Amino acid sequence: MQVAIDGPASAGKSTVAKIIANKLSFVYIDTGAMYRACTVIARNHGLDYGDESGILKAIDEDGIELKSENGEQKVYSDGKDISLEIRTPDISANVSQVSALAGVREKMVDLQRKMAGQTNVIMDGRDIGTTVLPNAEVKIFLVASAKSRAERRLLDFKERGIQTDQTVEEIEKDIAARDYKDSHRKISPLKKADDAIEIDTTSMTIDQVVDEILNKIKK
Ligand code: DC
Numbered sequence: 001m002q003v004a005i006d007g008p009a010s011a012g013k014s015t016v017a018k019i020i021a022n023k024l025s026f027v028y029i030d031t032g033a034m035y036r037a038c039t040v041i042a043r044n045h046g047l048d049y050g051d052e053s054g055i056l057k058a059i060d061e062d063g064i065e066l067k068s069e070n071g072e073q074k075v076y077s078d079g080k081d082i083s084l085e086i087r088t089p090d091i092s093a094n095v096s097q098v099s100a101l102a103g104v105r106e107k108m109v110d111l112q113r114k115m116a117g118q119t120n121v122i123m124d125g126r127d128i129g130t131t132v133l134p135n136a137e138v139k140i141f142l143v144a145s146a147k148s149r150a151e152r153r154l155l156d157f158k159e160r161g162i163q164t165d166q167t168v169e170e171i172e173k174d175i176a177a178r179d180y181k182d183s184h185r186k187i188s189p190l191k192k193a194d195d196a197i198e199i200d201t202t203s204m205t206i207d208q209v210v211d212e213i214l215n216k217i218k219k
Contacts, residue, residue, distance in 0.1 A: 001026070001120045001121075001137055001138075001217075002116055002120075002121055002123070002133045002135070002136040002137060002138075003017075003020070003026070003121070003122040003123070003136060003137070003138045003139075003140070003213075003217060004123055004124075004128035004129040004132070004133050004136040004138070004139045004140065004193075004196070005017050005122065005123070005124040005125075005128065005140045005142060005213075006124070006125060006126055006127065006128050006129050006130075006139070006140070006141050006142070006190070006192070006193070006196065007126075007140075007141055007142035007143055007190075008143065008144075008149070008175070008179045008182070008183075008190060009149065009153075009175045009178050009179055009182075010144075010149035010150070010152050010153045010156070010175060011142040011143055011144045011149060011201060012142055012144065012152065012201050012206065012209060013124040013125075013142055014030055014032070014124055015206055016142070016206060016209050016210050016213060017030075017122045017123075017124045018073070019206070019210050020122055020210060020213060020214060020217070021122045022071065023210075023214065024120070024122075024214075024217070025120075026119075026120040026121055026122045027068075027115070027119050027120065027121050027122075028068075028073060028121075028122050028123075028124075029066065029112060029115055029116065029121055029122070029123040029124075030066070030073055030124060030125075031108065031112055031123060031124065031125035031126075031128065031132070032095075032124070032125055032126075033066065033073070033075050033083075033086055034064055034066070034075075034108050034111070034112070035095050035098060035099040035104070035108060036075075036086035036087070036091055036092075036095050037064045037075050037077050037082060037086055038055060038059055038064070038095075038098050038099070038104055038108070039086075039091050039094050039095045039098045039099075040077065040082050040085050040086055040091055041055065041058045041059055041062050041064075041077055041078075042054075042055045042058065042094075042098055043090075043091070043094075044058075044062075044078075045058040049094050049097040049098050050097060050101070052101045052102070052103045052104065053103070055098065055101065055103075055104060056103050056104065056107065059104070059107065061078075062077045062078040063077060063078070064076075064077050064111075065077070066115075084160065084161070084162065087157075087160060087162055088162065089164060089166065089174070092174065092178065093174065093178075095178075096178050096181035096182055096185075097181075099182075099185075100181070100185040100186070100187065102187055105187055105188065109127075109131065109132050109188075112125075112128075112132050113132060113133070116132070116133055123136075126182055126188075126189070126190040127188035127189070127190070127191075129141070129192075129193035129195075129196045130188060130191055130193045131188040134193075137217075138197075138213075138216050138217050139193050139195055139196035139197065140196060140197055140199060140213055140216070141192040141193070141196040141197065141198045141199070142198075142199055142201055142209070143198060143199070143200050143201070143202075144200060144201045144202045145202045146172050146175060146176055146179075147168075147172060148201075148202050149172075149175055150168045150169075150171040150172035150175055151168055153171050153175065154166075154168055154171055197216060199212060199213070
């Protein structure tokens with residue numbers, strides 16, 4: 001079975017997807033982490049974030065691996081754990097540019113489809129319902145107000161131990177800028193699939209969102 005969860009930055013996709021994956025023993029695949037890993041690789045190689053052929057070569061050299069360790073998803077590249085590095089503001093600010101590159105998307109979508117073909121999956125991202133898994137049995141589009149998403153991101157930073165000097169207002173601006181870029185890129189932009197169910201999580205608890213999605217899956 002395939003479950004697709006799409007939506008803008010910090011709408012709660014990964015939080016609920018992880019819980020549902022645990023409850024149903026599905027494999028959770030965080031596709032945003034893969035594009036973030038591509039961005040870390042580009043930076044480590046000193047490449048311009050628009051240098052498509054250079055970035056593709058560097059990804060081939062270093063590789064990207066998603067591993068589950070003690071119930072947590074970890075991201076490895078070139079033998080190193082880059083799970084914290086992929087969440088830093090510098091990477092967040094540049095991931096939209098890297099993820100808009102046609103070759104990078106083609107490579108990641110190929111990988112994502114391979115992973116999804118082997119097992120029951122719940123996959124979160126921007127184009128899962130529209131492009132990566134168009135035949136997913138359940139498609140969810142999560143939205144929330146920009147302010148509440150900024151507050152959640154700040155909380156998420158604290159929980160992950162990531163230091164930041166950014167205020168909620170600055171984070172809200174960054175999130176809005178990233179959403180704009182992700183929604184307006186040429187290839188598979190952030191968009192609700194026609195057959196996706198939209199859930200506004202602004203005033204919902206995590207448990208409420210999880211229950212609503214579990215009900216759809218059970219149906
Ligand atoms: O979900 P996230 O915020 O970690 O995703 C980081 C970026 O990766 C997001 O701003 C756009 C890109 N992305 C994408 O283009 N397609 C996906 N399926 C997932 C993420």
